[in-house]
Amino acid sequence: MTPVPKMLSLLTLILGLTWSVLPGGNCQIIDADMPVEIIECVQLLSNTTGDVSKRNDIHDDVYNQCLRQFVWKDQHVDWSNFNITAADKEFINSLIGSLVSRSRQKRRVHLNDSPRRLRIRREYRTLPDKDRFAFHRALNTMKKTGQYDVFAKLHTGSVVLTAHTGPALFAWHRIYIFLFEEAMCRIIPWLSLPYWDTTLDDNMYDPADSIIWTKNFLGNGDGHVRVGSFARWMSPGGPLTRNIGGRSRLISRDVVRRVLSRCRTRDISYPTAKKGYDFEKYHGGPHLWVGGHMSGMNTAAFDPAFFLYHAFIDYIFELFRIRQSTFCGVDPAMDYPPTKGLHAAKRPMDRFPQYRNKDGYSNYWTKFMYRYEHSPTCSMWQPFCGSPYLRCDMSRQICVSMGRKKSAHMVCTRRARAEELSIYYGIIFRAPPSEPRTCALRSAFTSRKRRAVNQNMASSLGDQDFTKLSMPVPLSKKLLPIPDYHETSATLKNNFEINGHADVTKWVFIPVNVTYKRNQGSQVSTFRNKKTCVKDPAGAMKVGIQSSGLNYDGDYFGYALIDRHLPVDSSTTFIGIKSPEVQYTEVILSAVHSCGTMCQAYCLIPESEPAAFKPCFGVLKISNYDLNVYGRTYEEAVSRFMLGGVASGGMQNKTLRMFFDCSDSGNSQ
Numbered sequence: 001m002t003p004v005p006k007m008l009s010l011l012t013l014i015l016g017l018t019w020s021v022l023p024g025g026n027c028q029i030i031d032a033d034m035p036v037e038i039i040e041c042v043q044l045l046s047n048t049t050g051d052v053s054k055r056n057d058i059h060d061d062v063y064n065q066c067l068r069q070f071v072w073k074d075q076h077v078d079w080s081n082f083n084i085t086a087a088d089k090e091f092i093n094s095l096i097g098s099l100v101s102r103s104r105q106k107r108r109v110h111l112n113d114s115p116r117r118l119r120i121r122r123e124y125r126t127l128p129d130k131d132r133f134a135f136h137r138a139l140n141t142m143k144k145t146g147q148y149d150v151f152a153k154l155h156t157g158s159v160v161l162t163a164h165t166g167p168a169l170f171a172w173h174r175i176y177i178f179l180f181e182e183a184m185c186r187i188i189p190w191l192s193l194p195y196w197d198t199t200l201d202d203n204m205y206d207p208a209d210s211i212i213w214t215k216n217f218l219g220n221g222d223g224h225v226r227v228g229s230f231a232r233w234m235s236p237g238g239p240l241t242r243n244i245g246g247r248s249r250l251i252s253r254d255v256v257r258r259v260l261s262r263c264r265t266r267d268i269s270y271p272t273a274k275k276g277y278d279f280e281k282y283h284g285g286p287h288l289w290v291g292g293h294m295s296g297m298n299t300a301a302f303d304p305a306f307f308l309y310h311a312f313i314d315y316i317f318e319l320f321r322i323r324q325s326t327f328c329g330v331d332p333a334m335d336y337p338p339t340k341g342l343h344a345a346k347r348p349m350d351r352f353p354q355y356r357n358k359d360g361y362s363n364y365w366t367k368f369m370y371r372y373e374h375s376p377t378c379s380m381w382q383p384f385c386g387s388p389y390l391r392c393d394m395s396r397q398i399c400v401s402m403g404r405k406k407s408a409h410m411v412c413t414r415r416a417r418a419e420e421l422s423i424y425y426g427i428i429f430r431a432p433p434s435e436p437r438t439c440a441l442r443s444a445f446t447s448r449k450r451r452a453v454n455q456n457m458a459s460s461l462g463d464q465d466f467t468k469l470s471m472p473v474p475l476s477k478k479l480l481p482i483p484d485y486h487e488t489s490a491t492l493k494n495n496f497e498i499n500g501h502a503d504v505t506k507w508v509f510i511p512v513n514v515t516y517k518r519n520q521g522s523q524v525s526t527f528r529n530k531k532t533c534v535k536d537p538a539g540a541m542k543v544g545i546q547s548s549g550l551n552y553d554g555d556y557f558g559y560a561l562i563d564r565h566l567p568v569d570s571s572t573t574f575i576g577i578k579s580p581e582v583q584y585t586e587v588i589l590s591a592v593h594s595c596g597t598m599c600q601a602y603c604l605i606p607e608s609e610p611a612a613f614k615p616c617f618g619v620l621k622i623s624n625y626d627l628n629v630y631g632r633t634y635e636e637a638v639s640r641f642m643l644g645g646v647a648s649g650g651m652q653n654k655t656l657r658m659f660f661d662c663s664d665s666g667n668s669q
């Protein structure tokens, strides 16, 4: 039975009981109150104190999650309530303590101290066999001493809400897996945490066939783990269990591309990300795809696959941060989305109260503690992936995981499913829907249809064709750069894409003004943060302005220059947005001060005479009728703005609908 009908029938039962004890007759259907726990949960998750009975205001995922949480509470193993003992706390604190002293030491020596001290995280399949087995050995030692289970326990209970469904996800897990790595290195000092790049599996014809699920890697993926280094591992709810390829999907190259097409963390994090860009939801995909322990929020970390997988999530987060600092002109350390409640930037992390949520966004981690090596890529000229366990698919020029031996196909078995159901995991991750290669849909497709659906995923070449070519060849081991934000490193390149298609004629330009007022008494040189604000002796300050479509998929970046030597300055620039000629345009504009902080948007009060402005969120809705607001080309926008009567004073210009206040005072935190 699938969990949903089970959940619904239980809910009917509970509501039924309420009805039957109500006074005033039988057979009458009365509006029953929603259980307080569900209301509280919905309010908590959707960050509201409002009336949650109005279902259409509540996100479906939130609602379902709370329903499950309520219905499944206190059944079987109570996964959500492990006691973290004083000894456990002491262990974690000692890890954090050694970390603090290590970084102090480092700072004293030299910032560019031997890079060998940094841990280098590599794709799991690119590790030499000896390193991989050492990694397995360290995990088994941790399991025996109970340290592994201490870590697994940390990922239960309140953490389900405080480290998931919000922007703290990336922050909390970054620190969590880092401490795990730290504990691992106490056993074998030269180790670092490998990552599992699921796109290499997704590139296969059948991802469930990946070599990852063999005895030399993570062990079998069908039911209880019986082979490999993690065979017969136990969890409080029974043997370690998986059911790979059961449902949902792995993170694909397309998902990575989507995430890396955004500039702001709020564009990829829940609940602010638009549909199709919610990285947290995509992150749930592999959790459900691996199945068993990995599907449950409280149980996931009992599977060692969790740490390899979350290192991969962290790797993509790092790629995103690098893009932010080099392409978007956004300082990743300053880009914690404005959030209230459990995910607030300054809220101390559950389990690690020494850190606040936003500390996980700091540049410190990859600057001083660890770096990522690029996941292997290949090309016509370099047709190797640097590992005997990966091959280069020449037709697509991408690396693909090697498969298991023939006849080793053990997915979608009834036993695996039964063993998966035998453990009880409670709340499961939000995740994208299943794909045709997953058990849930597999039977509905003949293999021919499946092949057609996966035309692009499947290689026309057999899995073994490039075995010979895939012998280990020393790749130029490229480390990811450190996302070090400098105003000057921001290169603004606009691709004029709308919903994936580049077409300059689909864009129009609107004037946006930036004003600046120097803080009284403050000198030009008093920058709030010397590290992220590039000091320009001329006093020039670059304000980055971005437009992001709300009813279309497209971004535009521009900037205005402000002279900080002047007590007051103002500058107008023209920003691209989707042309409203076919359909109205809904767009959000934001301006970022060179220190990475946001400027306050002011919008024109409609029909005000003379023109007046009020603080606003920066959202503009432009219909075709506002013809005098925009220009079809940059030049047209400029001349229209000039005709609008610049002489009558900037703000009186009728074509100006929005300006940003980037004054010093408005930017001090």
Ligand SMILES: [Cu+2]
Pocket (backbone or CB within 6 Å): 155, 163, 164, 173
């Ligand atoms: Cu998690």
